[in-house]
Amino acid sequence: MGKLTFSAIPIDNPIIMSAVVCAILIAIWIGHEITKRKRWSWLWNEWLTSLDHKKIGIMYVVLAIVMLVRGFFDAILMRLQQAMAEGSSHGFLPPGHFDQIFSAHGTIMILFAAMPFLVGLMNIAIPLQIGARDVAFPFLNSVSLWLTASAAMLVMVSLGVGDFSKAGWSGYAPLSELGFSPDVGVDYWTWALQIAGIGSLLSGINFLVTILRMRAPGMTLMRMPIFVWATFFTNMLMLAAFPVLTAALAMLSLDRYLGMHFFTADHGGNPMLYVNLFWIWGHPEVYIVILPAFGIFSEVVATFSSKRIFGYESLVYATGAITVLSFAVWLHHFFTMGAGADVNAAFGIATMLIAIPTGVKIFNWLFTMYRGRVRFASPMYWTLGFLTTFAIGGMTGVLLSLPPADFVLHNSLFLVAHFHNMLIPGALFGYFAGFSYWFPKATGFMLDEKWGKRAFWCWICGFYLAFMPLYVLGFLGMPRRMEHYANPAWQPWLILAAFGTLLIFFGILFQGIQIATSLGPKRRAADPDPWDGRTLEWATSSPPPSYNFAVLPEVKDRDAFLEMKRAGIHSPTRYEDIEIPKGSAKGAFIGASSFACGFGLVWHIWWLAAMAALLILLIVISRSMEEETMTILPSGEVKRIEEAGHVL
Amino acid sequence: MNRLLKTFPIAVLLSGCESAPLLDPAGPIGKSELHLILISFALMLIVVIPVTFMAFWFPRKFSASDPKGKYEPEWSRSSSIEFVVWLVPAIIVAALATISWRATHRLDPFRPIPGNPVRIEAVSLDWKWLFIYPDLGIATIDRLVIPVNVPVSFRLTSASVMTSFFIPSLGSQVYAMGGMQTRLHLLAQREGEFTGQNQQYSGRGYADMHFRVEAVSADRYAKWAEQVSRSGVKLDDARYAEIEKPGISYPVREFSGVEPGLFGKIVKGK
Numbered sequence: 036m037g038k039l040t041f042s043a044i045p046i047d048n049p050i051i052m053s054a055v056v057c058a059i060l061i062a063i064w065i066g067h068e069i070t071k072r073k074r075w076s077w078l079w080n081e082w083l084t085s086l087d088h089k090k091i092g093i094m095y096v097v098l099a100i101v102m103l104v105r106g107f108f109d110a111i112l113m114r115l116q117q118a119m120a121e122g123s124s125h126g127f128l129p130p131g132h133f134d135q136i137f138s139a140h141g142t143i144m145i146l147f148a149a150m151p152f153l154v155g156l157m158n159i160a161i162p163l164q165i166g167a168r169d170v171a172f173p174f175l176n177s178v179s180l181w182l183t184a185s186a187a188m189l190v191m192v193s194l195g196v197g198d199f200s201k202a203g204w205s206g207y208a209p210l211s212e213l214g215f216s217p218d219v220g221v222d223y224w225t226w227a228l229q230i231a232g233i234g235s236l237l238s239g240i241n242f243l244v245t246i247l248r249m250r251a252p253g254m255t256l257m258r259m260p261i262f263v264w265a266t267f268f269t270n271m272l273m274l275a276a277f278p279v280l281t282a283a284l285a286m287l288s289l290d291r292y293l294g295m296h297f298f299t300a301d302h303g304g305n306p307m308l309y310v311n312l313f314w315i316w317g318h319p320e321v322y323i324v325i326l327p328a329f330g331i332f333s334e335v336v337a338t339f340s341s342k343r344i345f346g347y348e349s350l351v352y353a354t355g356a357i358t359v360l361s362f363a364v365w366l367h368h369f370f371t372m373g374a375g376a377d378v379n380a381a382f383g384i385a386t387m388l389i390a391i392p393t394g395v396k397i398f399n400w401l402f403t404m405y406r407g408r409v410r411f412a413s414p415m416y417w418t419l420g421f422l423t424t425f426a427i428g429g430m431t432g433v434l435l436s437l438p439p440a441d442f443v444l445h446n447s448l449f450l451v452a453h454f455h456n457m458l459i460p461g462a463l464f465g466y467f468a469g470f471s472y473w474f475p476k477a478t479g480f481m482l483d484e485k486w487g488k489r490a491f492w493c494w495i496c497g498f499y500l501a502f503m504p505l506y507v508l509g510f511l512g513m514p515r516r517m518e519h520y521a522n523p524a525w526q527p528w529l530i531l532a533a534f535g536t537l538l539i540f541f542g543i544l545f546q547g548i549q550i551a552t553s554l555g556p557k558r559r560a561a562d563p564d565p566w567d568g569r570t571l572e573w574a575t576s577s578p579p580p581s582y583n584f585a586v587l588p589e590v591k592d593r594d595a596f597l598e599m600k601r602a603g604i605h606s607p608t609r610y611e612d613i614e615i616p617k618g619s620a621k622g623a624f625i626g627a628s629s630f631a632c633g634f635g636l637v638w639h640i641w642w643l644a645a646m647a648a649l650l651i652l653l654i655v656i657s658r659s660m661e662e663e664t665m666t667i668l669p670s671g672e673v674k675r676i677e678e679a680g681h682v683l
Numbered sequence: 684m685n686r687l688l689k690t691f692p693i694a695v696l697l698s699g700c701e702s703a704p705l706l707d708p709a710g711p712i713g714k715s716e717l718h719l720i721l722i723s724f725a726l727m728l729i730v731v732i733p734v735t736f737m738a739f740w741f742p743r744k745f746s747a748s749d750p751k752g753k754y755e756p757e758w759s760r761s762s763s764i765e766f767v768v769w770l771v772p773a774i775i776v777a778a779l780a781t782i783s784w785r786a787t788h789r790l791d792p793f794r795p796i797p798g799n800p801v802r803i804e805a806v807s808l809d810w811k812w813l814f815i816y817p818d819l820g821i822a823t824i825d826r827l828v829i830p831v832n833v834p835v836s837f838r839l840t841s842a843s844v845m846t847s848f849f850i851p852s853l854g855s856q857v858y859a860m861g862g863m864q865t866r867l868h869l870l871a872q873r874e875g876e877f878t879g880q881n882q883q884y885s886g887r888g889y890a891d892m893h894f895r896v897e898a899v900s901a902d903r904y905a906k907w908a909e910q911v912s913r914s915g916v917k918l919d920d921a922r923y924a925e926i927e928k929p930g931i932s933y934p935v936r937e938f939s940g941v942e943p944g945l946f947g948k949i950v951k952g953k
């Protein structure tokens with residue numbers, strides 16, 4: 036069994052063990068409920084093996100929510116620890132555990148909460164918005180999902196079996212090298228990132244091809260909804276950035292497994308190379324998580340202002356400019372590494388340039404509301420919360436782009452405040468807006484507004500209370516990642532931040548209640564077009580049939596559906612047979628094998644890793660030999676579904 | 684400078700107390716950096732204030748339930764507005780870029796401060812700092828004594844992982860990395876005791892990797908150096924091997940002698 040022994044299970048650690056026991060109990064309870072309701076075969080046939088982009092999207096979002104909750108519990112632990120650990124008190128976490136928690140929190144939030152959330156929303160909305168029946172490669176889509184899920188599983192398992200990385204989410208060498216991190220933590224981190232990275236790369240390819248090749252007749256590039264544009268640029272970033280991460284982590288693994296010296300401080304290795312490679316991926320990555328949210332805000336603000344989006348071309352060019360620039364700024368993450376003033380200044384200025392297109396976008400959203408009729412539904416709440424909060428984060432970001440300012444603020448809690456100020460209002464609020472906007476479309480039920488708005492108020496107030504004190508702490512000289520500290524002046528601010536986190540906890544709780552009431556016995560069925568939508572997803576029933584559009588729509592305007600509504604919608608006179616992909620379990624099997632492979636590699640269980648890798652290969656070969664991957668839905672059946680109006 | 688400080692409420696709130704080192708810098712580097720932060724902050728408010736104002740005002744004014752402005756659902760472009768929204772941020776960024784270019788060159792940590800400096804070689808170890816005074820032939824652990832109004836010229840390296848050497852009251856941090864040396868130049872203009880710290884997470888003992896900085900008069904500095912050099916404990920190979928071992932909350936130590944060229948050897952990976 037390689038390095039794996041029973042001592043890998045931290046039974047002596049009550050905090051970890053109770054988390055593990057909780058997770059196992061929840062899993063057992065869910066399993067029990069499914070058995071009681073005899074839903075296993077439904078779950079397997081209708082969901083886990085489905086190649087329908089909408090269902091894959093929903094599964095991605097479920098994964099994201101589960102991981103968001105896990106990441107948030109990590110955040111609570113950190114906030115409690117830091118609120119207590121002043122002076123001689125070293126808080127309540129066992130030594131070394133705090134280090135695992137911030138590493139896990141960062142990794143999980145970015146790769147297993149934000150990424151699946153945005154890919155899920157893309158899955159739900161993109162084919163519908165471009166008037167397509169599916170994505171370009173439905174099976175690949177399922178593979179991406181299961182790779183992401185199995186990577187997330189790997190991170191979860193590290194809780195109970197062995198340790199997670201203690202080297203931060205960025206895993207800087209040489210700290211992440213074998214000499215300084217001899218346990219399996221870093222390996223869990225690398226293999227989880229590798230597997231998830233391949234999943235993201237594959238979805239990047241999939242959506243680029245979908246957007247380029249599968250638009251409905253008449254939908255020229257300049258008629259695509261802004262969210263489609265945002266997704267397009269996001270996937271270009273994924274395609275270009277993720278291979279860099281894969282290569283960097285592969286080199287780190289060669290160092291760790293085969294004793295090579297890519298990034299060691301001695302024997303000719305160079306840790307600075309790692310830092311560069313990490314951020315050549317890492318900076319575009321933050322735009323990967325934020326651009327789709329920008330796309331969602333654009334959709335929401337136009338719909339809920341009942342007005343065309345202001346400055347469409349500007350928005351598109353601005354997004355394109357951000358995409359290009361985001362590859363030219365990575366050095367701003369380490370101005371303090373000792374590059375010359377010319378290099379630092381050049382990268383600093385490149386970073387500031389991004390503020391221009393970003394500023395333009397904000398003005399476009401504001402002027403979309405101008406002379407509109409703003410309806411305050413919960414997607415709009417998240418959008419307004421973003422608009423009023425994001426400027427602060429942008430401002431502190433530009434501040435950090437000034438190398439001399441960064442010389443004093445680098446790696447401080449000011450920085451932590453800055454990037455949460457971008458990621459929570461910028462990315463997360465965008466996903467929440469998208470979630471509440473498309474929930475009726477994806478599930479066929481309206482999302483409860485009352486709990487949604489309560490959740491919003493908790494989140495926004497909690498955000499300010501949890502993160503504004505961190506800006507102050509930066510000026511008080513507090514570094515990030517402190518397990519404990521000797522300076523009593525920091526403590527009051529950290530206690531405030533802990534209260535803010537408590538408020539966010541209620542926000543998340545209320546979102547849970549919101550989802551439960553919206554799907555529970557008192558649920559309310561959603562109309563096809565509950566928000567008076569402007570784009571094509573609202574032309575389908577809620578939820579849409581498996582084939583989305585019985586007849587492919589003809590696009591004549593940017594606000595394609597609005598134009599159709601004005602011209603009058605006629606039901607089609609004749610239907611045709613539609614080809615839809617058959618479900619396939621092979622995606623799930625590839626995911627499971629990847630998990631086994633990753634686990635084997637982490638613990639040096641070579642036979643397991645080799646067998647799992649071989650299995651993946653065999654599944655891929657057998658899938659490519661399959662001939663009948665599609666089935667035909669006869670026109671009679673399409674007619675029946677369309678006339679019944681509602682389907683699943 | 685002080686007048687500038689007073690215009691920022693939060694700065695006023697904090698500058699009073701000693702505990703806000705970035706707002707109350709003890710040397711010219713930190714002061715320039717604070718100055719730069721405040722100037723660019725003010726410049727950015729030119730955009731941020733109107734944006735925030737509009738973000739509250741527009742949805743209220745054009746609220747569907749109680750609209751106070753006209754409704755033009757097709758109005759979606761205006762060259763003059765577009766021109767302004769590209770131009771204003773561009774001008775501000777151009778201004779900031781100019782400021783940044785000049786400040787980055789002026790405040791380059793590698794750039795010596797005019798004057799005859801005290802030379803110090805700082806080595807980051809797991810999890811403590813070793814300071815070698817090559818001109819005095821003495822060394823300390825986790826205690827840095829420097830004379831006021833004399834430039835201090837640091838060479839930094841690491842005998843273990845990557846760390847960042849930072850004295851918040853004086854300004855500018857720079858990484859210390861194994862197998863190479865980086866430079867940092869600071870100057871204290873005020874006598875006092877400050878905290879120095881590692882600002883780059885480096886493993887288990889990171890949170891305890893801070894040290895005391897004492898900026899003292901030239902007299903006291905000379906006296907202190909004299910005292911240390913008479914204390915009789917030398918930093919030889921055996922002792923270095925001992926302090927190189929990872930350890931948390933290592934006691935402050937002073938050495939009356941150092942093997943010459945120790946720093947160079949550490950850089951070469953000893």
Ligand code: HEM
Pocket residue numbers: 107110111113114137138140141142144145149202203204205451455458459462463501514515516517536539
């Ligand atoms: C929901 C509320 C959240 C809270 C209360 C929270 C809190 C924290 C805290 C306390 C830290 C450690 C700060 C330190 O180094 O001292 C941290 C780090 C971090 N957080 Fe969050 N966070 C939240 C949400 C998020 C989200 C949504 C993301 C990303 C999408 C995120 C990404 C990160 C990253 C990347 C780090 C750095 C981890 C590292 O140092 O390696 N956080 N967060």
Ligand SMILES: [Cu+2]
Pocket residue numbers: 317318321364365367368
């Ligand atoms: Cu960046």
